[in-house]
Amino acid sequence: MNPFEVIVTAISSLGANKLRTVLALLGIVIGVAAVISTMSVGRGAQAQVTATIQGLGTNLLFVRPTGGGQGGSTLTLDDAYSLVDADAAPSVARVAPEISLAGNIVAGGESTFGQVLGITPEFLSVRNYEMGSGQFISGVQVQNISEVAVLGPEIAETLFGFRDPVGQSVRIGTGTGSARHFTVIGVLESRGGSPFGNLDSYALIPITTAYYRLESQRTVQGEVTIGSINVQAADVDLIDAAISEIDTILRLRHRITETPDFTIASQQATIDTLTDTQETFVVFLGVIAGISLLVGGIGIMNIMLVSVTERIREIGIRKAMGAKKRDILSQFVLEAVLLSFGGGLVGAVCGVGVSRFVDDRELGGQTFQTVVTGDITILAIVVSVAIGLFFGIYPAVRASNLHPIEALRYE
Amino acid sequence: MIDLKDVTKVYRMGEIDVAALNGVTIRIEEGELMSIMGPSGSGKSTLMNVLGCLDAPTSGTYHFEGQDVGSLNDNGLANIRNRKIGFVFQTYNLLPRLTALGNVELPMLYGNKKNRRRRALEALDRVGLGDRVNHRPTELSGGQQQRVGIARALAKEPSVLLADEPSGNLDSTSSQEIMTILQKLNSEDGMTVVIVTHDSDVANHTRRVVSVRDGVVVDDSAVAAPVQAGRSAWDGGRG
Numbered sequence: 001m002n003p004f005e006v007i008v009t010a011i012s013s014l015g016a017n018k019l020r021t022v023l024a025l026l027g028i029v030i031g032v033a034a035v036i037s038t039m040s041v042g043r044g045a046q047a048q049v050t051a052t053i054q055g056l057g058t059n060l061l062f063v064r065p066t067g068g069g070q071g072g073s074t075l076t077l078d079d080a081y082s083l084v085d086a087d088a089a090p091s092v093a094r095v096a097p098e099i100s101l102a103g104n105i106v107a108g109g110e111s112t113f114g115q116v117l118g119i120t121p122e123f124l125s126v127r128n129y130e131m132g133s134g135q136f137i138s139g140v141q142v143q144n145i146s147e148v149a150v151l152g153p154e155i156a157e158t159l160f161g162f163r164d165p166v167g168q169s170v171r172i173g174t175g176t177g178s179a180r181h182f183t184v185i186g187v188l189e190s191r192g193g194s195p196f197g198n199l200d201s202y203a204l205i206p207i208t209t210a211y212y213r214l215e216s217q218r219t220v221q222g223e224v225t226i227g228s229i230n231v232q233a234a235d236v237d238l239i240d241a242a243i244s245e246i247d248t249i250l251r252l253r254h255r256i257t258e259t260p261d262f263t264i265a266s267q268q269a270t271i272d273t274l275t276d277t278q279e280t281f282v283v284f285l286g287v288i289a290g291i292s293l294l295v296g297g298i299g300i301m302n303i304m305l306v307s308v309t310e311r312i313r314e315i316g317i318r319k320a321m322g323a324k325k326r327d328i329l330s331q332f333v334l335e336a337v338l339l340s341f342g343g344g345l346v347g348a349v350c351g352v353g354v355s356r357f358v359d360d361r362e363l364g365g366q367t368f369q370t371v372v373t374g375d376i377t378i379l380a381i382v383v384s385v386a387i388g389l390f391f392g393i394y395p396a397v398r399a400s401n402l403h404p405i406e407a408l409r410y411e
Numbered sequence: 412m413i414d415l416k417d418v419t420k421v422y423r424m425g426e427i428d429v430a431a432l433n434g435v436t437i438r439i440e441e442g443e444l445m446s447i448m449g450p451s452g453s454g455k456s457t458l459m460n461v462l463g464c465l466d467a468p469t470s471g472t473y474h475f476e477g478q479d480v481g482s483l484n485d486n487g488l489a490n491i492r493n494r495k496i497g498f499v500f501q502t503y504n505l506l507p508r509l510t511a512l513g514n515v516e517l518p519m520l521y522g523n524k525k526n527r528r529r530r531a532l533e534a535l536d537r538v539g540l541g542d543r544v545n546h547r548p549t550e551l552s553g554g555q556q557q558r559v560g561i562a563r564a565l566a567k568e569p570s571v572l573l574a575d576e577p578s579g580n581l582d583s584t585s586s587q588e589i590m591t592i593l594q595k596l597n598s599e600d601g602m603t604v605v606i607v608t609h610d611s612d613v614a615n616h617t618r619r620v621v622s623v624r625d626g627v628v629v630d631d632s633a634v635a636a637p638v639q640a641g642r643s644a645w646d647g648g649r650g
Binding site for chain 2: 002317319327
């Protein structure tokens with residue numbers, strides 16, 4: 001029997017009992033659709049995070065204190081400035097130290113609680129940000145300990161609504177110090193989306209103002225400590241060089257030979273860690289969806305076993321007419337594979353449909369982004385065919401091993 | 412053409428061995444029209460299964476056109492069934508999903524025969540069903556179904572036609588038609604026809620009757636004047 005006739009025979013057998021065929025398909029359809037849609041949601045989230053982090057600039061490094069002793073941070077402003085050194089650190093392009101404070105920001109009758117960052121002018125370019133309106137903090141304002149502030153768009157909207165905040169006055173108060181008046185000189189562009197790594201709800205002030213006017217922590221030696229240092233490497237390829245230069249300088253300054261009291265993390269490392277975590281999560285989701293695929297396969301096996309029992313006479317007739325074992329075997333295996341392949345195709349269409357539907361739609365207060373990748377779609381279909389093959393073989397072997405006479409006599 | 416020597420067939424029923432055939436020796440020559448007759452339980456069905464290569468003998472030898480059937484594996488047996496033997500069953504054994512044409516084509520499908528469609532149509536025409544080729548078995552009368560069965564058996568041009576109680580389920584008119592066709596296939600085409608039956612009326616339509624009882628051949632004799640089935644029903648094409 002040639003392959004074409006085997007296919008025609010299998011299709012006509014499947015067509016003979018449409019309801020059963022559809023029910024057997026359903027398990028695979030649901031499984032494949034589940035795999036594709038969960039994976040696409042997972043991949044979407046991953047892409048979203050990666051895009052957000054990449055928006056910050058991929059040649060960005062963070063130097064953070066590990067906060068060993070009681071004194072908390074041991075990173076000082078002088079540490080930050082020591083990294084601006086063309087000889088010792090040629091791979092470092094820009095350095096932007098920051099002090100992070102939690103504070104109350106008040107304007108007129110409105111008030112909000114937010115992060116207040118003390119920064120230097122380099123911050124804007126190091127973090128790859130643009131101004132929405134107004135000016136950013138200048139070097140002169142840092143020198144003069146000016147009481148000026150740049151607001152994130154979210155804070156600006158909370159405090160001023162649709163009015164232009166530039167030129168307005170806000171009061172910023174942190175834990176210990178008394179609240180002080182700041183003049184708003186600019187508003188940052190809006191990044192929106194994921195709350196990770198965007199400055200929409202931050203208020204930025206000159207770093208000097210932060211520690212002289214609001215609050216500061218100092219080392220035992222009396223130096224001002226800072227929260228972290230943002231470093232921009234001269235080039236993406238120089239990130240590793242920059243890391244080792246920073247490491248050498250800071251170890252020397254801190255007189256440390258063994259475990260350092262700081263960590264240097266590259267943006268790329270952050271992306272890698274996050275995508276790794278998410279990958280694990282996505283795979284986990286995929287495995288759960290894959291289990292439904294397996295259940296679908298068992299459904300196919302069940303249907304095929306029933307089908308073999310129901311068609312024992314047919315098998316007997318075919319064998320009496322000279323069908324060989326492999327003819328019967330291939331007919332039943334092919335029926336199972338056609339079922340699972342059909343289910344896989346329909347499931348892929350459903351899965352892609354679900355992903356499209358969910359994409360950019362707000363569901364339960366969250367906006368999902370989905371990314372349907374060809375590899376997952378093809379993989380899901382291939383796996384479903386493999387499942388059909390696997391679960392179809394046992395019923396087919398049973399069918400092909402029937403003795404022609406006993407099969408013919410079967411009532 | 413068919414040469415059975417001292418063939419036995421033993422079935423195991425639980426703990427007991429039952430000998431369905433107990434040393435059968437038969438020779439069937441090409442072009443014969445003969446019947447194997449016996450009451451139920453005589454072993455004639457087992458004999459038919461062995462002759463039809465559906466079942467292998469327990470002992471003894473079976474040569475089909477010189478080939479030792481005992482040495483063949485499942486695939487070899489399937490090949491002989493497919494190419495050399497045309498089966499006609501008492502219960503027709505047509506596939507209900509296929510049309511008359513599809514049923515007649517089926518054995519040739521497994522044998523990868525060329526010109527299946529043409530051969531099938533010719534065979535259906537020979538049994539007087541040229542105008543029923545696209546009917547399914549449920550849309551045909553018993554006699555018509557059996558004629559499809561005969562067309563299926565003869566379309567592949569087998570060496571022998573094995574008919575197991577071919578008219579057992581039919582009324583007398585339809586039975587006459589079937590017997591007419593079988594006789595005609597033998598007389599006009601020289602087809603070897605073996606009919607297995609319990610009915611001496613049917614057996615008397617053949618030229619030689621082998622009587623089987625308790626798994627042995629008790630009589631093997633020529634029929635002096637075989638009954639000729641009426642021609643009218645055969646040509647009338649009624650079901």
